[in-house]
Amino acid sequence: MEIVVCVKQVVDTEAEKKLVPPDWHLDRESVENVLNPYDEYAVEEAVRLKEAHGGDVTILCAGPEAAQDAVRKALAMGADKALLVTDAALAGSDTQGIAHALAAALSSLNFDLVLLGSMSTDAQTGQVPSALGDALDLPVLTALNKIDVEGSTLKVHRQTDQGYVAYEAPLPAVCSVMKGINEPRYPSLKGIMGAKKKPMEVKDAAALGIDPARVGGAAAGTRVVSISSPPPRKAGQKIEDDGTGAQRIVEFLVGEKII
């Protein structure tokens, strides 16, 4: 089966972020960038499905040239090839713009299944998989913690607070996966070296028929008016437990009218 995994390069959580006026976009040059942790689960799931059913895994990424690092990590995990869509016109795209760009790129690829991580750790919108599925007019199944394929039927579990819902859908489909669906493998040295030789195509917006009016900052349906840094939480009291710790907590809770 042909699987495409859409990935994103994100700013490392621990890194200090710089937001640049006037539109307050994230300055991605100044920080450590990594493959979106949620995407590692999607890549791992794709590689497992390939190992079970045969076929190919393609990594698709819409991002700056530097996103190649994230794509190579995915290739090192066992994906076969990659397509990086990079174009100045994409800068400042909102999730709808990214979904349009990915959908345009996908129309140049054969696929049975599109997998994504359920959200990115930087923007945390979780909006792209659904918008992408809508753009492709395919069944959309998000928040999955189990995926099986039998023939051309997808069998999945969608995580809920109290358990899960089991669904079936015919391929092709678009799915997003939760953390914990699998344990992403650490790329072996062989995998890392091999990744450098795997084919990575780099294409721009025009080559993929991406409509410039649908992407970029000007096309975004929302804008940042201003930003502020809320005052950081300060520590209150800190005490050593000398046997009265529990009682001190109760007094605190009563004092603040929590109990």
Next chain:
Amino acid sequence: MSDTRSGLLVVAEHRDGKLANVSLESLSAARGLVEALGGPLSVAVAAGSSADALVAEAARYGAERAYVAVSPELETFRSGPHTDAALAAITAAQPRAVLFANTASGRDVASRCAHRLGVGLLGDVTRIYWEDGSLRVSHPCFGGTVLAEKEATTEPALMTVRTNVFDRVESPATIETQALSLDFTPSGLLARVIEVVVEDAGMASLEEAQIIVSGGRGLGGPENFAMIHELADALGAAVGASRAAVDAGWKPHQYQVGQTGKTVSPKLYVACGISGAIQHKAGMQSSDYIVAINKDPDAPIFGFADLGVVGDVFTVVPALTEAIKKRTAAA
């Protein structure tokens, strides 16, 4: 600015015959806004069978119009059919803005509606206000370290609302219901519900909880979550877990609080044996009060807890449970 759009629409979520807290909170917030904005407050309900009780509940929180889609196809959540229902309500109501829940299903439907309408989507809002002639929202970014004020560039403005941020305020209204007839998009009907499985019936929604007791690596093993559950029961709280505890397999992912888990805003968060690393802080830093118990005096959590107790969780937690139970019995 459109002359024909007016009022606000809340696309409601519900479970077991009751509207979700976040939908009641959204109605309450929207009620306040329509007083200034003008126009009706409407609610969209999609259900498998009767929606009467849900509509009545929405009316108690100020909704004046209900756009209702009832069909067996809507009995259990599916992305496509629930999107079709929400879109039909938006088309019928012609609101200036639409409030969805910031839940997995809410985000799914909101994003697809944004795509079909060719508009943007303001995610995870914690404040909604009217300023300079437009509807604006606040949205915490980067684990709450940056607060962005945003607006939509077109109408309707679609947004997802964070749970447990707005107050629930009853303001009973008389409600008019319009039944929607739906043409389901074929691709959405291709996904079939096979089974709804409840594994943990007692699992409370962390996003809705007023008090959360969370356990981390300091507990040492899964069996030690028992004392966390006992403290939670004594406090009427939900139980959460840190990433370390989940990664170690001590609790399933649904319990995880943090950047790759849930974002919570309880009145009280009690962190037991949790170091308080940045990715955990990102998920719970908007709690009203944080109490931390950890034997490491240098644990980062002591840098932002309102009350930090440097001590052994195995001593302090059971003692705290006892003390709470004594208080409750005496009351």
